[in-house]
Amino acid sequence: MKTILCAGGGSKIGFIAGVLNQLAKAGTPVDSLDGVSAGAISVASVAHAPDFLTGTETLIKMLDSINQNSDVYVPKDSNVFGLPLNMVADLTLGHGCGIFNNSPLWNKIKTEIPEVNPWCKVGVVRTSLRTGLPQRVVRDISGGITYSTLERAATEVTGWLGYLWAVLSSTSIEIVWDLVFGLWGDGGNTCVTPVQYALDDGATDIIIILTGPFEQGMPPLANPPGPAWDTLMRAAEFELQNLFWKDLQIALASDAALTVYAPLMDLGDPLSFNGAKIKSQIALGQAAVPVFTRPAKIAPPAV
Numbered sequence: 001m002k003t004i005l006c007a008g009g010g011s012k013i014g015f016i017a018g019v020l021n022q023l024a025k026a027g028t029p030v031d032s033l034d035g036v037s038a039g040a041i042s043v044a045s046v047a048h049a050p051d052f053l054t055g056t057e058t059l060i061k062m063l064d065s066i067n068q069n070s071d072v073y074v075p076k077d078s079n080v081f082g083l084p085l086n087m088v089a090d091l092t093l094g095h096g097c098g099i100f101n102n103s104p105l106w107n108k109i110k111t112e113i114p115e116v117n118p119w120c121k122v123g124v125v126r127t128s129l130r131t132g133l134p135q136r137v138v139r140d141i142s143g144g145i146t147y148s149t150l151e152r153a154a155t156e157v158t159g160w161l162g163y164l165w166a167v168l169s170s171t172s173i174e175i176v177w178d179l180v181f182g183l184w185g186d187g188g189n190t191c192v193t194p195v196q197y198a199l200d201d202g203a204t205d206i207i208i209i210l211t212g213p214f215e216q217g218m219p220p221l222a223n224p225p226g227p228a229w230d231t232l233m234r235a236a237e238f239e240l241q242n243l244f245w246k247d248l249q250i251a252l253a254s255d256a257a258l259t260v261y262a263p264l265m266d267l268g269d270p271l272s273f274n275g276a277k278i279k280s281q282i283a284l285g286q287a288a289v290p291v292f293t294r295p296a297k298i299a300p301p302a303v
Contacts, residue, residue, distance in 0.1 A: 018285020
């Protein structure tokens with residue numbers, strides 16, 4: 001069973017799209033797709049299409065419509081007497097509130113992912129900010145939806161719209177955007193690539209697509225981190241790196257074949273969306289070669 005796991009990365013989503021498109025053009029057989037954060041949007045878009053190749057082309061077309069930050073998120077309100085009063089109120093008094101409004105992204109998810117049965121099983125992972133546990137939401141080829149845990153928010157909807165909310169919640173970076181239903185946040189908090197879920201499903205061949213260089217730790221900066229925002233994002237990326245290397249150890253301890261695609265350089269600020277940058281990332285992904293491979297372990301013959 002071959003599965004593709006797509007990591008998060010915000011505006012680095014173009015690299016994921018490029019690698020997926022390359023694999024589809026090569027006729028790579030795929031039984032399931034799983035993603036976290038930007039990877040969740042990628043796999044949900046690709047799977048809800050007639051086939052793998054068409055799905056990757058649909059994803060690239062959607063990314064072509066992103067030219068600036070406001071195509072993904074916008075300020076919550078205009079200033080009042082020079083003060084962002086609603087933003088300040090959300091940060092100090094609100095429950096699970098963030099700085100920006102991600103309604104442009106939500107509108108893209110609702111309009112660009114059609115309500116059709118996927119051509120393969122597709123899962124997205126989000127994190128409960130109440131329990132700190134991940135929840136995987138899966139849609140199978142018959143259209144059925146399953147949840148890996150029973151946790152729900154009181155106001156949460158189910159069915160197709162609930163699945164789309166799960167995709168959005170997998171991308172919802174805390175503090176940056178509101179928690180979905182006041183509960184769900186970025187899946188990258190608990191797993192960068194959902195390796196354990198893939199192994200539990202019986203995966204024997206795993207392809208991982210990362211959006212950062214395949215190296216333990218972070219490349220050094222030429223200068224110390226800048227403003228508080230830059231420092232926060234740098235700290236978050238350290239945590240994601242540590243999580244990925246834990247995921248990798250799980251994969252290496254299994255018998256599954258493993259292939260990893262990753263950019264050879266840092267692709268920049270994950271919250272800075274730029275059309276030209278996304279197009280260049282797509283091209284990088286389409287030309288990428290694996291940075292790590294390991295064949296499946298062969299069990300010794302029974303005596």
